[in-house]
Amino acid sequence: xxxxxxxxxxxxxxxxxxxxxxxxxxxxxxxxxxxxxxxxxxxxxxxxxxxxxxxxxxxxxxxxxxxxxxxxxxxxxxxxxxxxxxxxxxxxxxxxxxxxxxxxxxxxxxxxxxxxxxxxxxxxxxxxxxxxxxxxxxxxxxxxxxxxxxxxxxxxxxxxxxxxxxxxxxxxxxxxxxxxxxxxxxxxxxxxxxxxxxxxxxxxxxxxxxx
Amino acid sequence: xxxxxxxxxxxxxxxxxxxxxxxxxxxxxxxxxxxxxxxxxxxxxxxxxxxxxxxxxxxxxxxxxxxxxxxxxxxxxxxxxxxxxxxxxxxxxxxxxxxxxxxxxxxxxxxxxxxxxxxxxxxxxxxxxxxxxxxxxxxxxxxxxxxxxxxxxxxxxxxxxxxxxxxxxxxxxxxxxxxxxxxxxxxxxxxxxxxxxxxxxxxxxxxxxxx
Numbered sequence: 001x002x003x004x005x006x007x008x009x010x011x012x013x014x015x016x017x018x019x020x021x022x023x024x025x026x027x028x029x030x031x032x033x034x035x036x037x038x039x040x041x042x043x044x045x046x047x048x049x050x051x052x053x054x055x056x057x058x059x060x061x062x063x064x065x066x067x068x069x070x071x072x073x074x075x076x077x078x079x080x081x082x083x084x085x086x087x088x089x090x091x092x093x094x095x096x097x098x099x100x101x102x103x104x105x106x107x108x109x110x111x112x113x114x115x116x117x118x119x120x121x122x123x124x125x126x127x128x129x130x131x132x133x134x135x136x137x138x139x140x141x142x143x144x145x146x147x148x149x150x151x152x153x154x155x156x157x158x159x160x161x162x163x164x165x166x167x168x169x170x171x172x173x174x175x176x177x178x179x180x181x182x183x184x185x186x187x188x189x190x191x192x193x194x195x196x197x198x199x200x201x202x203x204x205x206x207x208x209x210x211x
Numbered sequence: 212x213x214x215x216x217x218x219x220x221x222x223x224x225x226x227x228x229x230x231x232x233x234x235x236x237x238x239x240x241x242x243x244x245x246x247x248x249x250x251x252x253x254x255x256x257x258x259x260x261x262x263x264x265x266x267x268x269x270x271x272x273x274x275x276x277x278x279x280x281x282x283x284x285x286x287x288x289x290x291x292x293x294x295x296x297x298x299x300x301x302x303x304x305x306x307x308x309x310x311x312x313x314x315x316x317x318x319x320x321x322x323x324x325x326x327x328x329x330x331x332x333x334x335x336x337x338x339x340x341x342x343x344x345x346x347x348x349x350x351x352x353x354x355x356x357x358x359x360x361x362x363x364x365x366x367x368x369x370x371x372x373x374x375x376x377x378x379x380x381x382x383x384x385x386x387x388x389x390x391x392x393x394x395x396x397x398x399x400x401x402x403x404x405x406x407x408x409x410x411x412x413x414x415x416x417x418x419x420x421x422x
Binding site for chain 2: 109110112113115122125126129156157160161163164165167168169171172173174175184187188191192
């Protein structure tokens with residue numbers, strides 16, 4: 001074996017280590033919370049050397065952000081249903097299912113409160129959202145190609161319109177994240193783009209159902 | 212003097228005590244944060260007996276919620292500009308000015324993180340938002356009377372549409388709360404009600420300015 005640094009190859013040892021570390025991080029985060037997360041515990045759980053973790057992730061905030069990005073990618077993949085409305089509805093339904101899990105909600109609340117004072121957390125949070133918005137850009141691109149959105153439609157604005165009411169209820173008012181909210185948020189995001197939701201022929205006409 | 216409980220009279224001693232206690236609470240909350248708030252410290256600062264505080268506020272969470280309601284009422288009164296769009300724009304501009312104050316933001320973050328585990332905080336937070344939404348109901352009522360909104364328009368939905376993007380940025384993505392956001396959020400809340408913002412003849416046509 002050579003002494004050169006290990007090259008990153010898909011399916012190689014580096015990739016396997018990365019996967020183990022991120023899985024161990026997500027497990028620890030969700031079971032014990034961000035406060036209890038340490039790189040030493042992650043390394044032990046993933047059966048790798050601590051230096052292996054530090055080589056790739058400078059701080060536990062960055063490690064946590066990457067682990068949460070993986071979790072979001074796995075459990076909330078960017079949908080491709082064939083219509084913008086279908087995609088937004090599927091995306092938001094998945095987001096709600098994810099953030100309502102008590103252990104996920106706890107991590108979100110911790111990150112929110114830490115972001116006030118810890119610049120590593122702020123940077124890690126920014127990186128997490130960049131990844132998510134990059135995923136949403138693919139969804140918007142498909143809608144532009146289908147002629148549903150004008151060229152230059154802004155993925156950030158669309159996702160903000162869609163997700164903001166969910167986080168407002170989750171973090172601020174505590175109102176329920178129900179199917180009615182999905183209808184409203186999808187309708188709001190679409191109406192902002194000049195599109196009327198097909199599933200909302202009569203706004204407020206009927207109580208919502210989960211789809 | 213009689214031994215009967217003191218009646219609440221506007222301008223009487225009870226009202227003055229209430230005002231002193233709430234002002235002392237707000238001062239302590241903003242200067243030292245929720246964790247440092249105790250009823251003993253509030254009573255000392257307001258120069259009243261601790262029992263005077265406990266008689267009206269069962270827990271420090273309720274006391275803090277009332278103090279924040281007063282603060283919001285004073286610094287973010289429900290506007291009456293003569294048009295729905297003017298009212299929403301004024302309201303949101305005030306909200307942003309308030310939540311961007313570092314000491315206010317810190318209190319909001321603390322309340323968000325505590326609400327996960329402390330049912331007193333949850334109840335107090337609910338009471339705070341009920342008060343705010345009741346204020347917004349007056350704004351909606353006037354818009355209905357002017358024929359700008361249909362009878363039965365829901366104040367909660369309108370305020371959620373308006374405020375959700377602000378809290379999403381403040382608590383989640385960290386994007387700036389600028390004049391462009393005010394334009395977008397007001398436009399979003401109005402478009403959801405079937406109204407086009409007069410200040411937005413060409414959506415996205417020009418960079419925003421603070422008004």
